[in-house]
Amino acid sequence: xxxxxxxxxxxGFVLPLLNLLTALVIAGLVIKLLGESPVxxxxxxxxxxLMLEHLGYTLFYxxxxxxxxxxxxxxxxxxxxxIGTEGQMYIGGLGLTVAMLAFDASLPAILLIPxxxxxxxxxxALWAFLPGYLQAKRGSHIVVTTIMFNFIAASLxxxxxxxxxxxxxxxxxxxxxxxxxxxMPRLGxxxxxxxxxxxxxxxxxxxxxxxxxxxxxxxxxxxxxLRATGLNPNAAHYAGVSISRxxxxxxxxxxxxxxxxAVNSIMGSTHYLSISFPAGAGFIGIAxxxxxxxxxxxxxxxxxxxxxxxxxxxxxxxxxxxxxxxTFIFIQGLIILFCGAMENLYGPALLKLLNxxxx
Amino acid sequence: xxxxxxxxxxxxxxxxxxxxxxxxxxxxxxxxxxxxGENGAGKSTLMSIxxxxxxxxxxxxxxxxxxxxxxTSHEAIALGIGMVHQHFMLVENMTVLDNIMLGSEGAFRLAxxxxxxxxxxxxxxxxxxxxxxxxxxxxxxxxGAQQRVEILKQIYRSANILILDEPTAVLTAQxxxxxxxxxxxxxxxGKTIILITHKLGEIMEITDEVTVMRAGRVVGAVHTAATSxxxxxxxxxxxxIVSELPRGPWNPxxxxxxxxxxxxxxxxxxxxxxxxxxxxxxxxxxxxxxVSGNGQSELMQILSGMxxxxxxxxxxxxxxxxxxxxxxxxxxxxxxxxxxxxxxPEDRLRDGVIKDFSVMQNTVFGYQDRVKNRWGLFDxxxxxxxxxxxxxxxxxxxxxxxxxxxxxxxxxxQKVVIAREVSAKPKLMLVGQPTRGVDIGTIESxxxxxxxxxxxxxxxxxxxxxLEEVRALADRIIVMSGGRITGELKIEEFDTTRIGLLMxxxxxx
Numbered sequence: 109x110x111x112x113x114x115x116x117x118x119x120g121f122v123l124p125l126l127n128l129l130t131a132l133v134i135a136g137l138v139i140k141l142l143g144e145s146p147v148x149x150x151x152x153x154x155x156x157x158l159m160l161e162h163l164g165y166t167l168f169y170x171x172x173x174x175x176x177x178x179x180x181x182x183x184x185x186x187x188x189x190x191i192g193t194e195g196q197m198y199i200g201g202l203g204l205t206v207a208m209l210a211f212d213a214s215l216p217a218i219l220l221i222p223x224x225x226x227x228x229x230x231x232x233a234l235w236a237f238l239p240g241y242l243q244a245k246r247g248s249h250i251v252v253t254t255i256m257f258n259f260i261a262a263s264l265x266x267x268x269x270x271x272x273x274x275x276x277x278x279x280x281x282x283x284x285x286x287x288x289x290x291x292m293p294r295l296g297x298x299x300x301x302x303x304x305x306x307x308x309x310x311x312x313x314x315x316x317x318x319x320x321x322x323x324x325x326x327x328x329x330x331x332x333x334l335r336a337t338g339l340n341p342n343a344a345h346y347a348g349v350s351i352s353r354x355x356x357x358x359x360x361x362x363x364x365x366x367x368x369x370a371v372n373s374i375m376g377s378t379h380y381l382s383i384s385f386p387a388g389a390g391f392i393g394i395a396x397x398x399x400x401x402x403x404x405x406x407x408x409x410x411x412x413x414x415x416x417x418x419x420x421x422x423x424x425x426x427x428x429x430x431x432x433x434x435t436f437i438f439i440q441g442l443i444i445l446f447c448g449a450m451e452n453l454y455g456p457a458l459l460k461l462l463n464x465x466x467x
Numbered sequence: 468x469x470x471x472x473x474x475x476x477x478x479x480x481x482x483x484x485x486x487x488x489x490x491x492x493x494x495x496x497x498x499x500x501x502x503x504g505e506n507g508a509g510k511s512t513l514m515s516i517x518x519x520x521x522x523x524x525x526x527x528x529x530x531x532x533x534x535x536x537x538x539t540s541h542e543a544i545a546l547g548i549g550m551v552h553q554h555f556m557l558v559e560n561m562t563v564l565d566n567i568m569l570g571s572e573g574a575f576r577l578a579x580x581x582x583x584x585x586x587x588x589x590x591x592x593x594x595x596x597x598x599x600x601x602x603x604x605x606x607x608x609x610x611g612a613q614q615r616v617e618i619l620k621q622i623y624r625s626a627n628i629l630i631l632d633e634p635t636a637v638l639t640a641q642x643x644x645x646x647x648x649x650x651x652x653x654x655x656x657g658k659t660i661i662l663i664t665h666k667l668g669e670i671m672e673i674t675d676e677v678t679v680m681r682a683g684r685v686v687g688a689v690h691t692a693a694t695s696x697x698x699x700x701x702x703x704x705x706x707x708i709v710s711e712l713p714r715g716p717w718n719p720x721x722x723x724x725x726x727x728x729x730x731x732x733x734x735x736x737x738x739x740x741x742x743x744x745x746x747x748x749x750x751x752x753x754x755x756x757x758v759s760g761n762g763q764s765e766l767m768q769i770l771s772g773m774x775x776x777x778x779x780x781x782x783x784x785x786x787x788x789x790x791x792x793x794x795x796x797x798x799x800x801x802x803x804x805x806x807x808x809x810x811x812p813e814d815r816l817r818d819g820v821i822k823d824f825s826v827m828q829n830t831v832f833g834y835q836d837r838v839k840n841r842w843g844l845f846d847x848x849x850x851x852x853x854x855x856x857x858x859x860x861x862x863x864x865x866x867x868x869x870x871x872x873x874x875x876x877x878x879x880x881q882k883v884v885i886a887r888e889v890s891a892k893p894k895l896m897l898v899g900q901p902t903r904g905v906d907i908g909t910i911e912s913x914x915x916x917x918x919x920x921x922x923x924x925x926x927x928x929x930x931x932x933x934l935e936e937v938r939a940l941a942d943r944i945i946v947m948s949g950g951r952i953t954g955e956l957k958i959e960e961f962d963t964t965r966i967g968l969l970m971x972x973x974x975x976x
Contacts, residue, residue: 323844327844327845327847328843328844328845329835329836329838329839329843329845332828332831332835332845333835335821335824336821336824336832339821339822339823339824340817340821340822342817342818343817343818343819343820343821343832344821345773345796345797345800345818346771346773346800346810346812346818346819346833347800347801347832347833347835348798348799348800348801348802348804348833349798349801350797350798351797352795352797353797353798
């Protein structure tokens with residue numbers, strides 16, 4: 109029988125793969141134009157991101173993207189395009205820092221780490237609460253407010269770091285380093301292959317968050333109401349969902365997840381708060397959510413992909429000076445373009461193909 | 468004489484659905500030709516092919532004997548074909564004149580054109596006795612007048628073949644009568660009219676010939692004078708329809724819903740409901756009749772908790788409905804549902820289902836918090852068992868719980884909604900337009916279901932714009948117009964003319 113819709117394996121797997129390939133082919137053409145060999149570049153890219161000694165770094169970056177990707181996905185399921193994950197992660201970092209500065213001298217690791225994690229989630233959630241509240245009660249569009257809040261977050265953090273957090277006599281716009289008890293335990297302590305990599309317990313936390321997200325969103329009444337709100341707010345209201353509360357709660361969760369992304373990058377690696385530390389991870393979260401179609405497995409795979417691009421890409425531009433680091437922002441852009449904005453590019457053709465095969 | 472329109476072996480498929488299969492018939496010049504059929508019978512597809520919206524997969528359309536390949540509606544207009552859509556294509560804050568000039572204006576001399584066109588329109592209005600002021604703003608016109616604007620537009624564009632798609636769906640009886648006057652005048656002037664409708668009474672009253680369609684095919688072509696409503700209905704459905712469904716005697720119990728002095732004013736100060744008061748008792752069906760948009764929807768929204776009233780006394784089973792001191796109705800429908808108020812919303816795709824959810828997921832919609840296991844997660848086993856039972860009992864087709872409900876026909880979607888609301892065993896059932904967009908076979912099963920609930924002692928408040936439906940179900944009828952109740956009558960007093968007058972806002976005098 110002819111179908112008018114693609115089967116799930118095709119829309120969930122084949123289409124994203126085709127889109128990704130298209131983005132890579134175009135990227136390959138650009139690399140060719142820059143005078144380098146696309147095939148060799150791809151080899152360098154892959155061997156420097158997915159081979160064992162580099163995998164630890166790739167997964168470390170991926171951990172951050174899982175959290176930002178989840179942050180964007182939860183909001184997206186409620187029909188909210190949260191552009192503000194970047195700012196929420198940034199402010200989440202402040203919450204973490206406040207907890208660290210207050211307690212890292214007094215509390216042991218077993219209490220300090222949870223306190224810092226809670227601090228990051230709390231601040232991230234609060235930063236997301238305001239746009240959520242304004243959307244729910246005042247109808248201010250979430251895209252507009254969260255973009256604004258990114259700028260406010262950047263300015264606020266600039267002010268706070270420069271005015272209050274730079275230790276006396278220092279020039280670097282960053283807080284003092286935290287005590288060692290505030291570091292997330294690295295997986296290298298147990299798995300020797302990851303010995304040098306910053307990959308830490310945060311990765312396991314991210315996997316747990318993915319599983320919890322999957323269960324809550326698809327198997328609980330609350331997740332059902334969340335999805336109903338995103339798909340059809342009128343009907344959700346009919347079904348007894350309090351739309352404004354749902355919007356606010358979804359944004360709180362989204363913000364808390366963005367805060368968790370800060371835990372990985374600060375407590376897993378730098379161990380101090382530095383200016384602009386999210387470095388676009390919140391925006392990559394948007395790409396991850398779009399490409400992974402807000403599905404736990406999809407979020408995981410696309411996070412690893414972006415982690416590999418960052419890790420392998422850095423290495424590639426180091427080995428091939430003709431390829432500037434900006435090329436990878438360009439490739440990211442291509443992936444977002446093909447997997448997000450043009451995700452259905454191959455849909456009709458694939459459907460035709462499937463139908464003709466069936467006769 | 469050449470027929471005005473001839474369809475020759477028209478076929479058109481959308482994916483797996485054969486919307487038109489080998490359709491052939493002729494429409495005589497200067498006649499009123501009815502095309503009837505259930506929803507999904509292919510009438511609209513055929514007209515869309517004639518009007519250039521779709522291209523047929525195979526077959527030919529002949530206009531005045533000459534074959535034409537009509538690819539766009541511009542080509543159709545050039546051939547003198549005009550279409551009055553069910554939903555008017557008018558810009559509401561522009562005048563009649565500007566609406567009619569839209570798309571055909573000569574851009575450089577708009578002002579001089581305007582007075583020329585205005586004179587032309589006035590001339591047409593006189594000739595066809597269309598009561599329309601070219602300078603009126605569309606927003607200020609009644610629905611009937613807006614329809615006349617659409618007709619005026621088609622005449623101005625010199626349409627000789629006029630397609631009307633369900634033209635009386637939104638009209639009062641009086642407006643319908645005056646529309647038919649206009650159509651007869653048209654016919655006298657030699658124009659051809661194609662009337663698409665599902666109202667058999669209108670077919671009998673005004674058409675010369677009728678083509679009956681079923682499942683994409685022509686199943687009958689008859690002279691109106693030589694047929695009857697019953698015969699047409701049988702052809703449409705393919706089997707005889709029981710017009711009187713069995714029901715027990717009217718034997719109402721205790722009052723379930725009492726409404727007094729209900730008022731609703733919107734944010735702009737427009738009064739949507741004024742002084743509404745009525746009561747509803749267990750085991751009776753009270754129908755609210757009226758042209759759509761006269762406050763029925765707002766009333767249902769208030770009674771289901773979806774909207775707050777401005778003021779009023781509303782009690783359910785002797786207790787005040789818990790509107791409390793709320794600022795908005797957020798979450799209130801859940802409370803009302805737990806009190807025992809079921810609601811079949813009038814716009815099922817907007818309110819009643821989530822199109823992208825599966826049939827099974829939609830069977831718990833609104834009741835999602837009642838199907839938890841001890842972990843607070845969905846008890847999928849119980850949901851699946853309940854769904855299988857409902858699909859079986861309400862004959863939902865296809866019987867596939869995992870299909871997205873958006874892929875079901877309107878009638879089957881509605882069966883799912885009704886199954887869901889009935890199975891919650893409400894004490895009060897609010898039913899809005901239960902058979903809108905539903906085919907005749909399904910209408911009967913939905914009506915049977917509602918009558919059974921009534922006989923079991925449920926109080927049912929029905930909103931319907933179909934008088935046939937009101938007559939088939941109601942014990943008592945309340946007529947609304949302009950947000951007020953303009954009359955109330957028992958089913959024995961059913962009288963189309965009187966109800967039509969009340970619907971038009973005329974109080975008994």
